[in-house]
Amino acid sequence: MEPGMLALLGRAISLMENLGFLWVVQTGFELDLWRELEERRSLEDLAALHPTWDKVLLDHWLEQAFCQELLTKDNLSYRVSKLGRAVQTYRSQGLEAMFQEFVHHWNPGFAKLPQLLSRQGKKLNFDPKMEEELISQASLASEPFVWPFLKHKCQKSKWQRVLDIGCGEGLYLNKLLESCPSLRGVGIELNPVVADRARKHTRSWGSRLEIVCEDALHAGEELGTFDACLLNNNIYFFSPEERKELLNNLKRLLKPAGEIGILSALRQNEPQFRRVFPTQVSRNLMSFFIACHEGFEGLPNEDEIRELLLATGCTNIEVTPLPFLVSHYFFARMPN
Numbered sequence: 236m237e238p239g240m241l242a243l244l245g246r247a248i249s250l251m252e253n254l255g256f257l258w259v260v261q262t263g264f265e266l267d268l269w270r271e272l273e274e275r276r277s278l279e280d281l282a283a284l285h286p287t288w289d290k291v292l293l294d295h296w297l298e299q300a301f302c303q304e305l306l307t308k309d310n311l312s313y314r315v316s317k318l319g320r321a322v323q324t325y326r327s328q329g330l331e332a333m334f335q336e337f338v339h340h341w342n343p344g345f346a347k348l349p350q351l352l353s354r355q356g357k358k359l360n361f362d363p364k365m366e367e368e369l370i371s372q373a374s375l376a377s378e379p380f381v382w383p384f385l386k387h388k389c390q391k392s393k394w395q396r397v398l399d400i401g402c403g404e405g406l407y408l409n410k411l412l413e414s415c416p417s418l419r420g421v422g423i424e425l426n427p428v429v430a431d432r433a434r435k436h437t438r439s440w441g442s443r444l445e446i447v448c449e450d451a452l453h454a455g456e457e458l459g460t461f462d463a464c465l466l467n468n469n470i471y472f473f474s475p476e477e478r479k480e481l482l483n484n485l486k487r488l489l490k491p492a493g494e495i496g497i498l499s500a501l502r503q504n505e506p507q508f509r510r511v512f513p514t515q516v517s518r519n520l521m522s523f524f525i526a527c528h529e530g531f532e533g534l535p536n537e538d539e540i541r542e543l544l545l546a547t548g549c550t551n552i553e554v555t556p557l558p559f560l561v562s563h564y565f566f567a568r569m570p571n
């Protein structure tokens with residue numbers, strides 16, 4: 236066989252395997268099968284639990300989940316494997332939201348790519364489920380990489396007041412206040428449904444923390460001044476012009492020598508030769524998906540963020556790649 240054909244077949248087979256994983260995991264979430272299979276169960280047991288379900292499809296789902304090493308099999312009964320248990324454990328930490336995005340939004344969005352690219356169709360708009368739920372919840376998945384770095388930064392710089400722009404579910408504010416007892420925080424969140432959830436998640440902090448529902452571009456001096464201002468996983472919501480406006484606005488809210496932190500996945504053009512997982516592919520794909528939407532240009536690259544910080548007059552720019560290069564954290568000092 237011609238080597239090109241062989242390589243193509245290899246890609247097609249691994250694509251089928253990845254699609255199978257996506258559909259099986261997502262179905263398990265929607266039907267709560269990962270929880271039910273924490274206990275050993277056969278096809279017959281599950282069919283008895285769900286007498287109206289299609290038994291042939293259930294049989295195929297079990298078989299596929301076993302092939303994908305999500306279930307173990309002993310005689311006729313199945314149970315979650317280590318991987319299947321991890322799926323259930325991390326479900327509420329961004330995993331379920333991410334898989335819902337892929338199945339319900341990436342698939343139909345990319346199906347329109349020929350029309351979008353040739354300008355025969357209008358760019359997409361994020362639907363309310365994405366804006367009110369999935370975008371902020373999928374973002375939780377990067378916490379294991381981000382938090383150790385952020386915690387170290389906060390303790391080293393001895394922040395006393397932090398402003399979290401586009402705070403989403405309030406995850407980082409919660410963790411910051413928990414680990415630094417004298418810290419106070421303000422979160423700004425544009426989407427009212429997300430802001431309400433952030434308030435709910437952070438209400439135990441009382442007056443130490445406030446969640447304000449507004450556009451960060453309009454953040455005013457009534458919020459007070461801060462030692463650090465964080466823009467985590469949301470710089471791509473702002474156009475290049477808005478980014479300058481936002482950072483110039485934030486200057487007024489930072490104390491002398493205050494810090495600005497920008498956390499973002501980056502778009503990269505150069506292939507990386509040494510990497511553990513091919514994460515650059517998925518990152519550029521995320522940029523591609525974002526760019527399919529009206530008013531969005533995708534993820535920035537490293538130079539764009541550096542230039543933005545320099546144009547705002549920032550100094551001491553540090554760029555830290557997070558493990559597996561899922562994101563980069565930029566920290567800089569604002570001019571006094």
Ligand SMILES: C[S@@+](CC[C@H](N)C(=O)[O-])C[C@H]1O[C@@H](n2cnc3c(N)ncnc32)[C@H](O)[C@@H]1O
Nearest residue numbers: 371374401402403425426450451467468469472
């Ligand atoms: C991907 S989420 C990130 C949430 C959180 N920062 C995190 O890292 O987990 C981006 C959030 O930014 C919010 N956002 C987007 N544009 C905004 C704006 N102009 N002002 C305030 N929040 C905004 C979105 O509503 C969304 O909740």
